[in-house]
Amino acid sequence: MPRLHLLLVLVFIPTTVASPRNLRLSPADIAVSDTAADDTPITYIEVDRPLRPPPGSSGPCSTLFLSHSFGFTYTKPPVTAAYSPPDCLVAAGDGASAISLAVLEWRATCRGVQFDRIFGVWLGGVELLRSCTAEPRPNGVVWSVSKDVTKYASLLAAAGNSTIAVYLGNLVNDQYTGVYHANVTLHLYFHPTPATTRQRASATSPADVIVPVSRSLPLNDGLWFQIQNASDVESASIVFPSNTYRVVLEVYVSFHGHDEFWYTHTPDGNGPFREVTVLLDGDLVGAVWPFPVIFTGGINPLLWRPITGIGSFNLPTYDIELTPFLSKILDGKAHELGFAVTNAVDVWYVDGNLHLWLDATSTATTASLVSYDATRLAAKTTTSQFDGADGQYYHTTASQRISATGWVASSSHGNVTTNATNTFTFENTNAFTSDGGAETVNQTTIAYAGVTVTDHTGAILYSQTSDQSFPLYVDIEAKQMTSHTANVTYTVAREYHETTVTAGMWWSGATPPQRRYLRNAQIGAVDVEMRDGTAVSATWGTRQTYRREAPDGCYFRNVTSRGYGIVFDESNEICPKESSAAARGEGSEETSSS
Structure with missing residues (x-):
């Protein structure tokens, strides 16, 4: 890759230092002139x-x-x-x-x-x-x-x-x-x-049938539903096969327009908390508290060149176990499966895929819902004023728990009982200081999902626990240096943690539980020098560490960029020993925009 030298960066920022809430810069406002050895395109990763x-x-x-x-x-x-x-x-x-x-x-x-x-x-x-x-x-x-x-x-x-x-x-x-x-x-x-x-565990192998929960062709847009406000519910009518014995809903979600940076919203913008709710015939059966993906033009596009943001090229999906609710849908009638977004502002793109496992030896299964509990969403925001007129501080918390148990009887597997439990916690702080010239967002979302399947004797056929944590830090600060010069800095740090433990006869026979672990940490910074309202230079860099452990091996990568160049890149399929603090998800990697 040729070495590129930054000559000029033009960034649209007001002539006077003010609130830095413009988080979507037009590519026309960021013009980078480079000297390069040839006309070779740059590879983004x-x-x-x-x-x-x-x-x-x-x-x-x-x-x-x-x-x-x-x-x-x-x-x-x-x-x-x-x-x-x-x-x-x-x-x-x-x-x-x-x-x-x-x-x-x-x-x-x-x-x-x-x-x-x-x-x-x-x-x-x-x-x-x-x-x-x-x-x-x-x-x-x-x-x-x-x-x-x-x-x-x-x-x-x-x-x-x-x-x-x-x-x-x-x-x-x-x-x-x-x-x-x-x-x-x-x-x-x-x-x-x-x-x-080959030994195959049917209930944990790929599903027998996959049914879309999306809009249908023909149309002049994507097949995703568009959710435009907090009261909007978009749904599809589904007839479920009568011999279904397991069902998992996979949810795709992305956020755009006025809600692209939902985690920075103050109370006058519906606050920073969002959840995607899943409704079956109008009843709440699951939820997604999403990872805050930042697209390649978000906050400052230089942050994502050439190392793009976590999840931006391959957005994460979210699985919701719906097996306990089979008794509601095995009647051969059409049922409405819908999506809504709590506190939504235009616009969210949401759709889903139903993964269905069918009993090959019968035309119908029977089921019953044993118990169901969904706590009322607990969300609140408090507002504080800093000393004088220096700034404002907002603190938002939320929590939720959804749990359901149900049994299904099939010819192939007998009478099995499934319990699915999801818990969520959320905390966000947003501080405006320097008379609005600086904004700092600290946010963490924690999600737990547990599924346990037992036979009529109580023996565990399948169990899986998944613990996810999504820390996010965004800091934007504009400083007036002299009457003609100013500096604007952007810093973004976030992590995607997930630990999954799977066990049971359906999964792995008599082998011990299998653990999968992912820690993906990224921090990047951009520093822009302004003169008389025009950017005259910028420096930026990103560091990312990725570690994934699974039964099929381990993969580790540590990569750093400066400007458009990769200045350090280490990867290995034998992971180095991780410190106890890092293993617990404490702290984050550091970089600079030098």
Whole structure:
């Protein structure tokens, strides 16, 4: 990669230092002139583990889903292509169970000036990927996303024709010239032996059927629902197969417009707390308290060049166990599955996928809801005034618990009881100081999800606990240095922690519980020097550490950027020993924008 030298950065900031709440800078307001050895595009990355098939797998068998240039596509129909199972998948036999790993790859380039754009990829209405584009530069950018989509194996292997749909709403004119050229490819790997010779735990293998909870084609937008305010409920009518014995809802969510930076809102903007609620025939059955993804144009675009923000290229999804509620939906009638967003301001994009496991030996299962408890959402904000007129301080907390237990009887598994419990806590502080010239946000979301499945004797067939923590720190400060000069600094630090422990006969037979651990920590800073209201220079840098431990191995990466260059990059599939403080999620990595 050629070394690039910053000559000029133009950032729109008021001539006088004032409140730094402009968190969405236009790419036209950030013009970087570089001297480069050639016209080579810069590669942007989201730090993640490499995807590797299980030992002994064959492949890859690669199929180009779609190739398209997204120019003026705003308010236009999604780009579509016909899909049927690739010949290599048909030849492998065994249908979905032949797949050991499925990878969806998005690879794109763009040159010119353009906003970051949200996009989605759907197969038969089922969303496979939610992502944000990189913001381009005059000499171009390149980036790719590889997502493990093995859990959609039944959809990929389903007989008959289906439709791939990609919506990327882009706008091209004389000012915004960037066209996104993208290829979407599916890579398949296959087990070395047929399913009959492999131990398979049906209730924890990929689902038998996946049903979309989204809008249907044709339309002139994405297939996601658009939730525009706190009272808006968007839903789909679903008829559930009568022989379902397990159901998990996977939720996709992203936030835009006035709520893109919801975590910075004060009480006059509905405050900083948001939750996505899931409603079954109008009753609350689950919730998502989302990770605060920052898109590639958010807060200051230089923060995400070339290391993009956590989750921006591959937005996280959230699973909700709905098995305890099977008794409500096994009657062969249509049921409304809906989404709402607490305190929402326009606009949230939400949809979901129902993962259904079916009893192959019967046409119907029976079920009953044993218990259900959802505590009233406890959320409050307190406001304090600093001494004099220096600033304002807001403190917001929230908590919630949802728990349900139900049993289902099937020919294949007998009478099994499922308990699903979710608890959430949230804390946010937002401080305005220096007469509004500085803003600091500290926020932490903690989510726990536990699922336990027992047979009629009380023996544990399956159990999983997941502990997630999402710390976020945002600091923006404008300082008047002299009558002609000022400095504006942006600092963002956040982490994505998740520990999952899985056990039970359905999962791993008699082996001990399996633990998966992820700690993804990122901190970046931008320093802008202003003269007479115009930016004359800027420096920026990011450091990120990624550590993932799982039964199939460990992956570690420590990478640092300065400007557009990567100045340090260390990775290993043998993880170094982690300090006890880091293992507990205390503290964060440090960097500077030098």
